[in-house]
Amino acid sequence: MFKKHKASWLSLCAFAFDLCAVVGAWLLAYLIRFNGSIPPQYIYSGLKGLVWVLPAYGFMFRALGLYRGMWVFASLPDLVRISKAVVAGALIAMVASLMIQPVQVTPRSVFIVSPMLLFLLMGGARAIYRATKEFYLYGALIAQGKPVLVLGAGTAGASLARELSRSSEWRLVGLLDDDPAKRGREVYGHKVLGTIDDLPECAKALRARHAIIAIPSASVAAQRHAATLCVRAGVHAMVLPSLTALAPGQGFLSQVRHIDLEDLLGREPVTIDTPHVEALLHDHVVMVTGAGGSIGSELCRQILRFRPAQLVALDASEFAVYRLLEEVREHFPDMHLVPIVGDVKDSLLLDHVMARYSPHVVYHAAAYKHVPLMEQLNSWQAVRNNVLGTYRVAQAAIHSGAKRFVLISTDKAVNPTNVMGASKRLAEMTCSALQQTTQRTQFETVRFGNVLGSAGSVIPKFQQQIAKGGPVTVTHPEITRFFMTIPEASQLVLQASSMGHGGEIFILDMGQPVRIVDLARDLIKLYGYSEDEIHIEFSGLRPGEKLYEELLADDETTTRTPHPKLRIARARDAKPNLLDELLPWLLQRTVLSDDEVRRDLRRWVSEYQPAMGPTLQSVNLKAPAAS
Numbered sequence: 001m002f003k004k005h006k007a008s009w010l011s012l013c014a015f016a017f018d019l020c021a022v023v024g025a026w027l028l029a030y031l032i033r034f035n036g037s038i039p040p041q042y043i044y045s046g047l048k049g050l051v052w053v054l055p056a057y058g059f060m061f062r063a064l065g066l067y068r069g070m071w072v073f074a075s076l077p078d079l080v081r082i083s084k085a086v087v088a089g090a091l092i093a094m095v096a097s098l099m100i101q102p103v104q105v106t107p108r109s110v111f112i113v114s115p116m117l118l119f120l121l122m123g124g125a126r127a128i129y130r131a132t133k134e135f136y137l138y139g140a141l142i143a144q145g146k147p148v149l150v151l152g153a154g155t156a157g158a159s160l161a162r163e164l165s166r167s168s169e170w171r172l173v174g175l176l177d178d179d180p181a182k183r184g185r186e187v188y189g190h191k192v193l194g195t196i197d198d199l200p201e202c203a204k205a206l207r208a209r210h211a212i213i214a215i216p217s218a219s220v221a222a223q224r225h226a227a228t229l230c231v232r233a234g235v236h237a238m239v240l241p242s243l244t245a246l247a248p249g250q251g252f253l254s255q256v257r258h259i260d261l262e263d264l265l266g267r268e269p270v271t272i273d274t275p276h277v278e279a280l281l282h283d284h285v286v287m288v289t290g291a292g293g294s295i296g297s298e299l300c301r302q303i304l305r306f307r308p309a310q311l312v313a314l315d316a317s318e319f320a321v322y323r324l325l326e327e328v329r330e331h332f333p334d335m336h337l338v339p340i341v342g343d344v345k346d347s348l349l350l351d352h353v354m355a356r357y358s359p360h361v362v363y364h365a366a367a368y369k370h371v372p373l374m375e376q377l378n379s380w381q382a383v384r385n386n387v388l389g390t391y392r393v394a395q396a397a398i399h400s401g402a403k404r405f406v407l408i409s410t411d412k413a414v415n416p417t418n419v420m421g422a423s424k425r426l427a428e429m430t431c432s433a434l435q436q437t438t439q440r441t442q443f444e445t446v447r448f449g450n451v452l453g454s455a456g457s458v459i460p461k462f463q464q465q466i467a468k469g470g471p472v473t474v475t476h477p478e479i480t481r482f483f484m485t486i487p488e489a490s491q492l493v494l495q496a497s498s499m500g501h502g503g504e505i506f507i508l509d510m511g512q513p514v515r516i517v518d519l520a521r522d523l524i525k526l527y528g529y530s531e532d533e534i535h536i537e538f539s540g541l542r543p544g545e546k547l548y549e550e551l552l553a554d555d556e557t558t559t560r561t562p563h564p565k566l567r568i569a570r571a572r573d574a575k576p577n578l579l580d581e582l583l584p585w586l587l588q589r590t591v592l593s594d595d596e597v598r599r600d601l602r603r604w605v606s607e608y609q610p611a612m613g614p615t616l617q618s619v620n621l622k623a624p625a626a627s
Contacts, residue, residue, distance in 0.1 A: 011067040015058070018066070021121040022057045022089075026050060029114035033107050042107070049110075052096040057089035057118075064088070082122050090115040145171035147208040149199065149235075151226050152215035153177035153185075153192050156240055160214050161188045163253040173206045196226050200233040212256055213239040227263040231525045239263060261459060262485055264522050272491050273563065276498040280361060280404070281306040287359035287402075288313055289344050289393055290366030292320020294451065295408060298490040299363055300324060304332045312357050314340040315366070344389035347396065354400035361497065362397045364390060365408040367424065374420040375544040379597040386423035388586045391430050391579070397441055398434070404442045406497045407431050411449040411482060411510070411549040417611035418544025419594075422601045425608070426582075428505065429574040435503045436576060444500035446493050447569070448508040449482030449549055458516060462523050470534035472520045475541050479517075480548045482510035496566055503573075507558060509565040513548060544611050578604075 026049070030038050061067075064085045066078075094111050145168060150157050153175045164172040165188055174193040177183070182192045193202050199211065213226045223239070230237030237259045286303050290296040291313035297320075300313055311328075315321045321339045328337045338357060342349045344366045354362075367386050368374050374382035390407060397405045409428055412421030428445050435443040450458070458481070465472045489508065496506035517536065524534045541547070558567040582604060592600070598610050 014067055015061065017125065018061055018122055019054060019058055021118055021125070022054055023050060025114045025118035025121055026053055026110070028117055029110040030107075032113055033109050049093075053089075053093045056092035056096060057085070060085040060089040060092070078126065079123050082126075083119060086115045086119050086122070145169055146210055147171050147173045147206055148210040148212060149173060149193075149202060149206070149208045150175045150190075151177075151196050151199065151211055151213045151230075152218075153179070153182045153187050154215070154217070156216050157214040158187050160212060160240065160253060160256075161190050165189070167253065170210075173208050174202065176202065196229065199226075199229050199235065203233055203235050208235065210236045210238070213237060213259070216240050224264060227259050228522070230259070231264065231522050234525060234530070236528065237263075259526070261519075261523060261526065264526070272495045273498065277494050278306050280498045281308050281494070283307070283309050284360035285310045285312065285357050287311075287354070287357070287362045287397075289315070289362070289364050290408075291315045292317050292324050293365060294486055295490060295493075296363075296365040297324055297327075298486045299365060299493060300328070300337075301331075302487070302490045302494055303363075304328065304335050307335070310336045310338055310357060312338040312340060312353065312359060314342055314344070314353070316341070316343050344393050345384060347392045350392055350396035351399065354396045354402070358400050359397070359402050361404045361406065362393065362402050363406045363408065363493070363497070364393050366393075367408070367427075369410070369420060371412065371418050371420050371544050372542040374423075375418050375542075376594055379419045379594040380592045382419050383423045383426070383597055383601070384586060386420070387426045387430060387582075390427040391434075391583070391586075394431060394434050394441075394443070398438050402441050404444065404497055404500070405431070406493065406500075407443070407445045408493065409445050409447045409505070411447055412546075413447065414549070416605065416608045417546050419597060419601065420544070422605045422608040425605050426601070429578060429604070430582070432503060433574040433576070433578040436574075439502075442500055442502035444497055444502070445505040446496045446508065447505060448484060448489050448492070449510045451484055451486045451489050458519070459523070462520055466524060466527050466529065466534055470524075471537040472524060472534060473537050473539045474517050474520050475539055475545060476547060477517050477538060478515070478547055479541070479545075480513040480515050482513050482549060484508065484510055492563075492565060495563055499561060499563070499566070505569040506561075507567045507569050509567070541611070546611065 030042065034042070064081050066081055066085055090111060148164065148170045150160050150164070150172060153161075154177070157175055157177070161172055161175065164170050172190050174191055175187055176194055176196045176199060177192050178195045178197075183194060185192050202208070203211065211230050213223060213230070215223060215226065227237055227239065238256045239259050240256055281303055286308045288296050288299050288303070288311070291300055292315035296313075296315065300311060303311060313321060313324055315324075318341050321341050325337055325339045328335060340349075340353055342353075344350070344364075366389060368378070368382045394405050407427060410421065410424050412418065413425035413428055414421075416422040416425050431443040431445055434441075462472055492508045496504075496508075500506070520536055521531065524531060524536075527534075557570045559570065561568055585600065602608050602610075
């Protein structure tokens with residue numbers, strides 16, 4: 001109630017001020033007309049004219065809603081309303097003057113000059129009030145706010161600059177933009193200091209420890225370059241998402257988020273041929289093995305977008321299946337998920353499940369993938385799970401009449417140097433051999449490298465080490481890997497599965513390889529630390545680990561597909577009698593030693609060469625300076 005009375009009182013005060021402004025403008029117009037000395041006969045006519053001028057203006061001020069807004073937020077729409085009210089009031093005053101005064105005694109110029117003066121008085125008063133209020137509200141606090149640079153002086157950057165001017169948390173010290181025409185210009189009183197590449201020098205000179213990347217319409221490469229510059233310069237970077245992702249009705253500043261690793265490794269968004277994928281999945285039964293894993297669970301999310309008739313999710317982990325089931329219930333309440341806990345080597349279970357649900361497409365993502373763990377003590381388990389498991393899932397798919405079988409493979413299957421990679425290559429060859437035995441089911445393989453944030457990958461490990469205060473362990477200064485996001489990999493898997501005709505090995509465009517030591521440095525700085533605070537130590541290559549990964553074997557070539565991020569490898573076909581020789585070996589009751597597994601794998605996978613590469617002997621070496 002008090003606030004309501006206060007608002008009414010303020011509105012009344014504003015109305016009284018405007019009426020005083022009418023009187024002042026009217027009398028001032030007389031003074032201007034007569035050069036400061038008003039003849040006596042015109043003084044009376046001027047005061048008499050206020051009798052109809054004041055009501056005319058007062059009526060229009062109220063009718064056009066001049067007092068709905070607040071002076072502290074006065075802006076262009078308020079000035080437009082003022083101009084309309086002043087013009088309308090002036091017209092009414094002129095008409096009233098002609099009707100009430102038979103003999104014209106008021107100079108005509110007063111009816112022209114006084115509205116102009118009135119507009120200046122009313123608009124100027126509001127502008128001065130807003131400026132004064134902002135100075136007292138924000139001025140002292142702004143001077144103490146954290147200095148920040150804005151990268152980008154376009155529409156988004158300008159909107160941010162305007163909001164930062166009223167922020168008590170931030171103090172905008174300048175903008176950077178690559179457009180030469182903008183250099184030296186001002187945006188809401190803030191100067192464009194130079195190009196984005198000038199960030200390190202500007203941040204150091206202005207002591208700015210924060211920057212906001214406001215180039216949402218720029219290419220992913222340009223945004224990645226800006227984010228990397230910030231991290232390498234030790235500047236805490238934030239980013240404004242694409243304009244299409246902005247929530248309506250909210251300010252730009254509220255949408256800003258801190259950059260993450262995906263911004264530093266950013267790639268152009270994936271677009272998939274939705275009609276073809278939808279034709280493959282919509283209203284069909286789809287099965288995913290390894291459905292609780294990083295790739296498998298994301299595949300399930302992407303598949304559910306196309307509204308299959310049923311999604312059969314199989315995983316050996318009870319907890320992973322339960323977690324997936326809960327997520328689907330929350331986000332896809334109208335979809336039917338069939339949760340199956342089981343082993344991909346269990347042929348009885350697989351035959352039963354596939355005979356009951358008759359999947360149209362099977363995505364086989366179940367695999368043991370941790371290279372060092374599978375290299376020693378677990379080699380035989382890796383081969384049986386990755387090869388025998390693939391064979392049994394594929395056989396069950398053939399028996400149930402599945403239209404397609406899609407194997408999720410890895411770049412480590414190319415010229416493998418470890419048991420995990422060799423087992424995945426042997427799984428590829430198993431699918432190739434099965435394709436030669438059936439026309440009913442089409443087999444496709446999709447190869448890709450590391451995905452950001454997947455279980456057991458290097459990124460979560462680095463994050464845990466940084467959280468503990470370091471050190472961050474990297475195996476070798478020159479080791480490189482390909483990276484992509486889990487959603488990107490999953491979308492391209494679906495795209496590839498809709499394009500194959502049987503027997504293809506699809507290769508995803510993984511972009512450029514990333515040096516792991518550079519990744520570690522960027523991640524340390526991303527979390528706000530320096531290398532003096534969090535050290536990098538080199539531990540030496542682990543058993544079976546390569547310095548770099550490949551997506552193609554030496555004797556493979558590729559052909560293009562209609563999708564720019566997918567190619568088809570021309571791989572060596574499996575021998576027709578491969579399965580006749582391979583299955584007795586996989587089904588033997590003896591548990592082979594690691595050396596025996598490596599020996600026999602070379603028999604099946606001729607390109608397999610167990611890693612004997614150099615390792616670093618010291619485990620406490622200082623990381624070399626970034627080039």
